[in-house]
Amino acid sequence: MGRLLEAVSPSGRLLAAVAAGTWVLGAVLGWDEFVLLGATGVLLLALACGLTLGRGAVRVRVDVTKRRLQPDESTRCTVEVEHHGRRSLFAPEVELPIGKDRVEVFDRGREIEIAGLKRGVIAVGPATTVRGDPLGLVRRTVGMTEVVELFVHPLTVPLAPLGTGLLRDLEGCTTNDVSMSDLAFHALREYAPGDDRRHIHWRSTAKLAASTQDGRFLVRQYLDTRRAHIVVIVDGAERSYSDPEVFEMALSAGASVVKRAAADEIDTTVVAAGHVSGRGGGQHVLDVFARAELGGPGLAGAATRAVAAAPDATLVVIITSARHSYADLRVAASAFSPEVRKVVLRVDPAEHTRRAASTSFTVLTLRQLGDLPGLLAGGTLQ
Numbered sequence: 001m002g003r004l005l006e007a008v009s010p011s012g013r014l015l016a017a018v019a020a021g022t023w024v025l026g027a028v029l030g031w032d033e034f035v036l037l038g039a040t041g042v043l044l045l046a047l048a049c050g051l052t053l054g055r056g057a058v059r060v061r062v063d064v065t066k067r068r069l070q071p072d073e074s075t076r077c078t079v080e081v082e083h084h085g086r087r088s089l090f091a092p093e094v095e096l097p098i099g100k101d102r103v104e105v106f107d108r109g110r111e112i113e114i115a116g117l118k119r120g121v122i123a124v125g126p127a128t129t130v131r132g133d134p135l136g137l138v139r140r141t142v143g144m145t146e147v148v149e150l151f152v153h154p155l156t157v158p159l160a161p162l163g164t165g166l167l168r169d170l171e172g173c174t175t176n177d178v179s180m181s182d183l184a185f186h187a188l189r190e191y192a193p194g195d196d197r198r199h200i201h202w203r204s205t206a207k208l209a210a211s212t213q214d215g216r217f218l219v220r221q222y223l224d225t226r227r228a229h230i231v232v233i234v235d236g237a238e239r240s241y242s243d244p245e246v247f248e249m250a251l252s253a254g255a256s257v258v259k260r261a262a263a264d265e266i267d268t269t270v271v272a273a274g275h276v277s278g279r280g281g282g283q284h285v286l287d288v289f290a291r292a293e294l295g296g297p298g299l300a301g302a303a304t305r306a307v308a309a310a311p312d313a314t315l316v317v318i319i320t321s322a323r324h325s326y327a328d329l330r331v332a333a334s335a336f337s338p339e340v341r342k343v344v345l346r347v348d349p350a351e352h353t354r355r356a357a358s359t360s361f362t363v364l365t366l367r368q369l370g371d372l373p374g375l376l377a378g379g380t381l382q
Contacts, residue, residue, distance in 0.1 A: 012048065012137035015041050048137040058083055060094055060127045060144035064114075068151045068286070074115035075150065077124060081109045092129040095141075099123065105130075114150070119248065121290050122150040151290040154252040157372050159260040162228070191217035228266045231306050231313040232258055233332075234289075235320035236273020236296040242323070247294055250319045250347045252369050255289045257317055257376075262286075269310040271302050276309050299324060303335040315341045322348035322365070333361045 008016070019041025026034025059082040066075040081094055096104045096112070099122045104112055114122070127145040188204055196219075204218045234254045241247045254272060261268045262285060270277040270288045274296025277288040297305070299320055306316065316336050318329070324346075333342045342361035353371040356363045364375055 008045075008138050012045060015137060016045055019045065045137060058092055058094075058129050058144070060129065062096065062125055062127050062145045062148060064124060064148050064150065067149070068153060069117060071117065071119055071152055071155060072115075073117070073152075074113055077112045077114055079104075079106070079109055079112065079127065081107070092131045094127055094144075095130055096125060096127045097123070117150070117152045119152050119154050119251070119290060121287075122152065124148040124150060151287045153286045154248065154255045154289050155369065156252060156256040156259050157369055159256055159373055159376055162230070162257075162261055162264050162266060188218045189221055191219050195219050228261075228264075228315065229269070229310060229313050230257070230261050230266055231269045231271070231310045231316040231336075233299075233302050233306050233316065233318045234270075234272040234292065235299045235302060235318070235324075236292060236294055237298045238294050240299070240321045240323050241294065242321075244294065246321055246347055246349065249349075249366070249369055250321070250345075251289050251292055253345060253347065253366060253372055254317070254319050255286055256369075256372055258285055258289075269306065269313070271306045271309065274302075276305060278309075299328060299332045300335070303332040307335050313340050315343070317343050317345060319345045319347065322346050322351065326363075329363070330360065 019038045021038075022034045022041065023038025026032065026036075026038060059080075061080040063078045063080075064075060065078070066073075069075060077096075077098070079094070079096060093105055093107050096106075098104060098112070098114060104110075114124070125145050125147045126143045128141045128143050131140045131142075191200065199219045200217050205216070232254045234250050236247070241250075251272065254270070258268050258270060268277075268285050270285055272288050273292035273294065275288045275291050277285050296302070299318070303316075303318070306313075313336065316333070318332055320329075329344050333344065336342060343364065344361055345364045345366055347366050349367055351365050351367060353367045353375055354365050355375065356365075366372060366375060
């Protein structure tokens with residue numbers, strides 16, 4: 001009974017009230033015209049309920065070809081509608097919400113183009129079947145599918161490969177940097193003053209002495225093995241940005257770094273405007289930038305959350321605006337241990353792109369997104 005009352009539209013409820021009142025009034029006053037008018041209203045409402053509550057098997061399937069997009073890219077959504085069994089005179093319509101301001105209505109399968117999207121998360125669905133009467137007295141909806149999320153990532157620019165990491169890690173990747181103390185053996189060379197005697201290769205030294213009759217020693221050389229875990233923090237506090245476009249540029253800069261790290265197969269953790277991504281790599285890490293909106297904790301609070309999410313970080317990139325003082329940046333950077341390399345990227349369209357180093361972290365100023373590859377060139381993040 002409760003579902004039936006929910007299906008009655010406001011106009012249907014008004015008709016029910018008027019019909020009941022007219023019928024009662026006609027019966028009390030003895031006016032047959034009012035009784036007939038009330039009975040007609042009740043009959044219309046009963047017929048509407050009969051048309052709406054009729055059962056018909058409908059199967060709806062929604063498939064989106066591409067769920068992760070760049071701004072202004074387009075994708076296609078295919079909707080399949082199958083009617084099973086006997087179809088009634090008034091077949092149910094299918095409504096498919098796309099975002100907040102668009103609803104597609106149809107009664108058979110079709111292909112929909114979704115274009116002109118801005119950064120964010122676009123909800124497609126749930127698709128619902130709508131049964132009703134021609135007068136709109138009763139309207140019953142049944143959800144048929146789940147919500148499909150489209151992630152529109154920020155604009156990004158290509159960056160040079162990253163190479164930062166912790167030394168001497170069994171799970172790390174071998175680099176071309178020669179070291180005297182690591183895990184990956186590289187070659188033997190002649191002993192030099194200052195070398196650790198523990199790395200002398202005695203067997204090779206004995207063979208050399210037997211063949212050349214001299215007293216030279218041979219020591220082992222290694223290649224560095226590094227494991228990297230990059231943390232990218234994008235400040236989302238409203239007071240940090242005078243213009244929403246500056247916030248969008250900050251997100252684009254952070255997404256560019258994360259996208260490069262994903263291509264290098266480097267573990268990445270992202271804290272963007274209060275949203276935290278799990279440790280990992282790949283395109284799904286960029287989804288947190290699509291969800292980010294102005295608001296949330298300040299810069300220091302975001303740094304604290306990042307430390308909790310990634311205690312083994314090797315590099316942290318803090319992205320904010322020019323409104324924070326050096327003291328604010330130092331407080332945020334101090335949340336991480338001293339051995340973690342720290343880079344602060346200040347987005348300021350009014351300043352020139354430049355690089356400045358301090359004792360505890362590197363400060364970069366970015367004027368426009370196109371300057372980011374040059375700003376990070378030369379091993380800034382290594």
